[in-house]
Amino acid sequence: MSSEPAPISSAARDALERELADLHRERGAVAATLKDSDMQVGDEADAADELQRADDLTRLDDRISEITTRLEQADVAGPPPTDVVGVGSTVAVRFADGTVETFQIGETATDADPTLVTADSPLGRALLGHHVGDTVSYDAPDGPASAVVVSLGEPRDSRD
Structure with missing residues (x-):
């Protein structure tokens, strides 16, 4: 696809906004477990679990950033075209x-x-x-x- 911002349909926008809300909730839950684990001294399994949660947090942050950027680009692109087939048509x-x-x-x-x-x-x-x-x-x-x-x-x- 081109590097130009592409419009999205209202259904696709709604789906992305729902996914974004879910990701924010999941991120909050994962971040809360990381804060709690700072106060505990544990074994190697605890350290590995904390590293996994940190990786999960990075994955969630990356997807949140991707969706946020896509929604912003869709705003710039405007509505789907009605005279030529494009993304969102x-x-x-x-x-x-x-x-x-x-x-x-x-x-x-x-x-x-x-x-x-x-x-x-x-x-x-x-x-x-x-x-x-x-x-x-x-x-x-x-x-x-x-x-x-x-x-x-x-x-x-x-x-x-």
Whole structure:
């Protein structure tokens, strides 16, 4: 992906904000155990446990920083585009068999959301930068495939 800040959907923003809140809670709990362990003199197992908690704290701080930066960049980028497929776009595509499906273009897969296509997946990469009416080609699990961009923006009725 480019180095330009990319917008995110409101659903992705909500998921990141929930994860950030969870990380802050977890960080508080881990930090509290480190403070308590400073007052105790223990054996090597206690020292190893404290080192593990310190590593956990570093991991949590790194992820908190990553999410905070991503949310700030999304604010700079503004809302997802509605004239061209980009990260955060909702796009309806018609496949070769005539079926139309609506997807959200996201950065990372979360849970098992069948309506999310990551920007680094074959279909996601093919769709990025395209407009309504464009035909895209991509490598599907069963071989080469193509799809037509039917709409951008709000989800469209799958009967279209």
